[in-house]
Amino acid sequence: MDTFITNRIRKLRFEANEMTQHALAERVGVTRQTIIAIEAARYAPSLELAFRIARAFAKPLEDVFQYRADA
């Protein structure tokens, strides 16, 4: 169960000139705690937020978030 969504946000933040969680949060319009929770995969973002995060990194969505289907 857990969550079936993984992500590469932390990696992409460091590749993107070491963008901080706070900076990313501001860019995509959520709070710092939300970015922390998503990075830690405590929960998956909404589809809309996933799109905004992917766009913040100028990457296709499936490059940032992966779905592992062992349902």
Place this chain on the structure above:
Amino acid sequence: MDTFITNRIRKLRFEANEMTQHALAERVGVTRQTIIAIEAARYAPSLELAFRIARAFAKPLEDVFQYRADA
């Protein structure tokens, strides 16, 4: 403002041998009402469900769901 996610589910259902809403719902593990609401864009699916729907059509996620960013 409404929702910023649009989708091509209805079109893809008919292209996929006229798959019914009920059949799609079963394939992705949600109820029929959920598919109706998403098709009608009354709300956006979760990221996880979006991945499952895209996979049901064997399409990349961004082929099924679009984000329009006039926030």
Place this chain on the structure above:
DNA sequence: ACATTATGTCAACTATACACGACATCACGG
């Protein structure tokens, strides 16, 4: 005329994404 299938609506509920404030830790620079 009746049954069935596909689509849609409504209301009440549960689960979860996200906000907000407070507080803790660690690294770094002055």
Place this chain on the structure above:
DNA sequence: CCGTGATGTCGTGTATAGTTGACATAATGT
């Protein structure tokens, strides 16, 4: 030694995704 920035936790509250059951309607078939 102290301040600040970056990361993380906890608790509580709100918004929204998704469920369930009931009911409506149009289209098709027998």
